[in-house]
Amino acid sequence: MNRLGLLMAIAGALTAAPNDTFLLRGVTVHPVTGPKIENTSLLVQDGKIAEIGPKIVAPKGMKVIDAKGMHVWPGFIDSATDTGMNEISSVRETVDTGEVGTFNPQIRAAVAVNPSSEHFPVVRGNGTTSMVLMPGGAGGRGGPFGRLGGGDGPLIQGQASMIHTDGWTWEEMEVNRSVGMQVAFPDTPRIPGRFAAMLGMDRPQTTFADMDRQRLDRIKRLADFMTDARRYQKAKAAKEPGFRTDLKFEAMLPVLEGRTPLVMVANKQKNVREVIKFADEQKVKVVLAGTDDFGNTLPDLKAKNIPVILGPTYELPAEEDHAYDEPFTRPGEIFKSGVKFAFGSFGTQFARNLPYNAANAVAFGLPYDEAIKAITINPAEIWGVADKIGSIEKGKWADLIVTDREDPLEITTNVKHMFIRGQAVDLTSKHTRYYEKYLNRP
Amino acid sequence: MRIAILLAGIAAGLAAQTVVLQNGTIMTVTKGTFKGAIVIKDGKIVEVGDKVLVPTGAQVIDATGQYIIPGIIDCHSHIAVESINEGSVSVSAMVGVGDNINPEEIEIYRALAGGVTTANVLHGSANAIGGKNVVLKMRWGKDAEALRFEGAKPGIKFALGENPKRQGNPTQPGQRARYPATRMGVEDVIRDAFTEAKSYQASWKEYEERSKRGERALPPRRDLKLEALVEVLEGKRLVHAHCYRADEILMLIRTADEMGFKIKTFQHVLEGYKVAKEIAAHGAGGSTFSDWWAYKAEAYDAIPYNAAIMHKKGVLVSLNSDSAELMRRLNTEAGKVMKYGGLTENEALAMVTINPARQLEIDNRVGSIEAGKDADLVVYDKNPLSVYAKVQKVFIDGTKYFDRDTDISERNRKALEKKRLLDAEKARQDEQKKQGMPPARRTGE
Structure with missing residues (x-):
């Protein structure tokens, strides 16, 4: 040469x-x-x-x-968002969360991520490198986190995926295609308020007791689905003659085997108690998300080792007579209870404010180091990727x-x-x- | 002797009304930031400086290590009113949100706890020309009339773009379409309304002139809708125009030029940065969000640098909340314009204090810490532009309306009171049951 x-x-x-x-x-x-x-x-x-x-x-x-x-x-790690699946939240055509149907464990968030979304560079600008995408939505019209399994809405909304905030394709962005199974835990349907009345929607002429019965029915439907999935699991293991693959039940196997948690979106203490009971009965791993009123459930969550994904601290108090700073002090209270927690932005347009949510909690009592952990190592551990990030x-x-x-x-x-x-x-x-x-x- | 006693009494009374906030870092907004004291008397700031004489008998509040800023002014809010949108017509200038103030709405207290002392409560954005506004002070505990910012210049809401179009494009089956359905129609509604208002104005002028000449003349029938628009034409009522896209902003400027009125503020104005030159030339202000974007098609080009660009191009800019939640942390919204666009601490703070005061034409009363102005003050534990700052005390007209320590120490008592009421209610129901009365049926209300 x-x-x-x-x-x-x-x-x-x-x-x-x-x-x-x-x-x-x-x-x-x-x-x-x-x-x-x-x-x-x-x-x-x-x-x-x-x-x-x-x-x-x-x-x-x-x-x-x-x-x-x-x-x-x-x-930073954002533990609940629909960034990349929800470009303009009020334009349904640009939103890919919130599939139709009651049980959709087979659907996967990662495959609907648009790597060219304008939102990824924006969240990167403020430090987020990984996020957990919720297939049921996280604020957009495609099925907001607020839609908590009322009425005939969805129950199992699909697999939450953890992705990086940069990559040429969704495949390159992928950290783990399935870190959790999102469940809209049944709640009492919300009564359409003044706004709905303005749009001429009918307010249901039903009693609270009826609605509560409906809620319990839906919890039972969820439990029944778990039972069916277990039957499928057994039939598959036993190689029963005539066994046929079913994508919905197949997707439930990691949940039944305790490898993937159910991400239970439940907002009030009543629902949290039922989530705890459900997890006990079904013997599955559970992550709780979107709760804005824990009441006295924290010791139980701690005892059962159930981690919590905290919604934005930038919220109004859950009830009119609650302390004005209730959402701000909540992370500090949860830390004191010993429950492991992480922050999620629960949306797209304010996903870049994830670090400020954590900081705001510090102003109201959360130790600084814990605020940092709640957007770094805690979510990595909760989502089972702490060996990598x-x-x-x-x-x-x-x-x-x-x-x-x-x-x-x-x-x-x-x-x-x-x-x-x-x-x-x-x-x-x-x-x-x-x-x-x-x-x-x- | 009697007179002397009386005088002494008055003096004691006045002294009791004198409050001195001492040893804090005072961010006056208009006269610099320094360590010093503020003397408050009869609800007004009487002295501000690094060294002041403490009047004898004055109540002294130590603010060592704390920061004091003028009360925050939210230039776009919908709290404390029972209804905000009269959306059945395209022009609803005859209605006003000030007619249905609810002084018991908890959002007033929450806003107060976030350092807001004054809010521009606006009509909604359902129609091209909406209803009248009301400017309120967050005097929590006072009745509806006492919440009004006395002497504040009246205003009216306009709205452009998607919101006023929405009812022209019904989404519910059976819903009737209301004109307009396009941005072209929005322009027409405004031009048409002002054409009508001008002729109404002319008919009144003609009547007045004929009366003056001693001629017998019938007065025109009063039209409350057009009356409000005539006030706009005469500069007696401020226009606060909801808008997003650059095209509609420019459209309204040209329509206003043609019809002979001024836009006081463009609200939201998320694409204001694209036409900042034109907004500045018209003399309008911009009242915007710090970092909202992509929640609707017309917000897809919104950038967090909007406030900074408009400011750098000569537009008077304020940051607003349009939300009972965000309203509680406008201080950190201001902090964001230091990040996005590199504005100074003072420029940032001005966007939630003196700038909105100027936009509402109440800057002779509020918006900065200066002698002669209302003693509307907020005390923070840390620099208010930091995300770690918490409001400690809030004064309006020199009266303390919020105190974090008191709020916290009262919580136990309130919890006990709540329990007592619930127990009493339960006891009442048990008694009813005993007497064989059916339990009250809870309906889905």
């Missing part, structure tokens, strides 16, 4: 070097699972965290990012954010770099592009 050829080969090797290997220098690392490490370096190799220490020397040719004075945190530890994926100030929950702190599996992620969005464009309009 002549000299020129050799040079070209080296150049080729350099440009072909994977861009998920680099050294981040001069930073303070906040592992979350351990104390912060000041003035250090962080080595990422093949998309994973390889080494943290002040004296790491970058091998020749390795990319070095000088981020002096900046802070490295694990990327949720903290900065050797061997975990390099899902990282680098911030200009220490506190990543404060509004004025900016995310300057983001990495997902060690790949640098674009932090511009439609919003930043339009800002540049229209600021410069002559």
Whole structure:
């Protein structure tokens, strides 16, 4: 090989070097699972965290990012959203949550994610690297979290998927296609209020007792479905003659085997008590979500080891006579009870405010470190992906954010770099592009 | 002697009304930020400075380590009224939300607990020209009349885009369509209404002139709808126009130019950043959300930099809530314009205090901490632009309407009171049962 050829080969090797290997220098690392490490370096190799220490020397040719004075945190995890499945919440054609039917355990959120959604760059801008997508919706018209299994609505809404907030395809974004089975736990149907009356909708002429009976019937339907799924499980195991694959029951097997939790969306203490009872009777793993009134159920949740996905702290109190700061103090109360919890944005348009939800809870009593955990390591553990994400530890994926100030929950702190599996992620969005464009309009 | 005693009595009374907030960081908004004191007398701020003389007998409140800002003003709210949308017609200028104030709505107290002292309570956005507004002070515990911001300039709601179009495009079977169904129709409704208002105005002028000349003339029949629009033409009533897209904003500016009136504020105005130049040239303000977007088609181009761009291009900008929930944390909404667009702390804070005061033309009374203004003040434990700040105390007209410590210490008593009432009710029902009366049937109300 002549000299020129050799040079070209080296150049080729350099440009072909994977861009998920680099050294981040001069930073303070906040592992979350351990104390912060000041003035250090962080080595990422093949998309994973390889080494943290002040004296790491970058091998020749390795990319070095000088981020002096900046802070490295694990990327945030949003535990309940429909980002990427809900582009404009009031335009049904752009919403892919909320399938028709009572039992849909076979449907999977991940396959309906639009990787080109304008929402992903926006949430990345404020530090979210992973999210759990709820097939039943999380605020949009496609079946809001608020639609809590009343009337003839859905019961099992499908498989919640955990995805990264960046990737060329939904497959590349996927962290785990099925981290939970979303259930709209039966509740008393809501009485259409003034607004419905205005639209000329009829208010049902039914008694509270009738509606409560309907609710209990629906809980029984849910239990019956579980029983049927168990029969299917047995028939399959026994290789019974004439056994035929049923996609709905097939999808329930991981739930029956205790590998995937039921994500029970239930909002009042009455419903929470029934969720606990249901989990006991069915002997399945349960994650509770969307509750805004726990009442005295926290000790039971703790005893049964049921984790909780807390809705936005930016809510009005559940009842008129509740304390004005009830939704703000709730995370602190839950922490004190010992129940494991994580935050979810429960929507799309305000998904970028996930860190501020956590911070607001700190102002009203949640210890700071716990607020950070509730959007990093806690959700990673609840969703069974703590071996890969949720903290900065050797061997975990390099899902990282680098911030200009220490506190990543404060509004004025900016995310300057983001990495997902060690790949640098674009932090511009439609919003930043339009800002540049229209600021410069002559 | 009697007079002397009387005078002494009055002096004592006045002294009791004097309150000094001391040692806090005072963010005046218009006169800088400094450590100092505020002297409040008879509901007004009488002195502000780094050093003030504490009047003898004044009640001194120590605010060491705390931050004091002017009461927050929400330029777009729908709280404390029983109904907001008279949507059966395309022009409902004859109605006003001030006619159905509910002073017992808990949202008033919650807003107060979030530092809001004044709210621009608007009619809804169901029609191109909506009803009249009412500006309220959050004087929790007072009756409906006492909530009104006395002397506030009256206003009216306009609405463009999807909301006024909606009833032209019925979604419910059997629902009748109401004109307009398009943005073209919205423009027509406004032009037509003002054409009518101008001729109504002219007929009154003609009547007055003929009367002045001593001629016998019949007065025109009063038209309450057109009367409100004539007030707009004469600059006596402020127009607060709900809008989203740049095209409709520009349309309303040109319609207003043609008809000879001014838009005081564009509300929501999420694409205001695209036509900031035109809005500034008209002299209108923009009252917007910090970071709402994509909840409807016309909000898909909304960006959180909207407030910053409009501000940089010369538009007077405020940040509003349009929500009883968001209303409680407008301070951090202001914090967001420091992030999105790099505005200063003072520019940010102005967007929830002095700017909305100017937009409502009540800035002679509220919106900043200055001698002579109403003592509407909020005390925070931390810098109010931080997401960790909590409201500690709120004063309106020098009277304390919210105190976090009191709120917390009262909770036990309230819980006991609630239990007592529930127990009494249960006992009453048990007694009824004993007497063989059927239990009350709960219906789905």
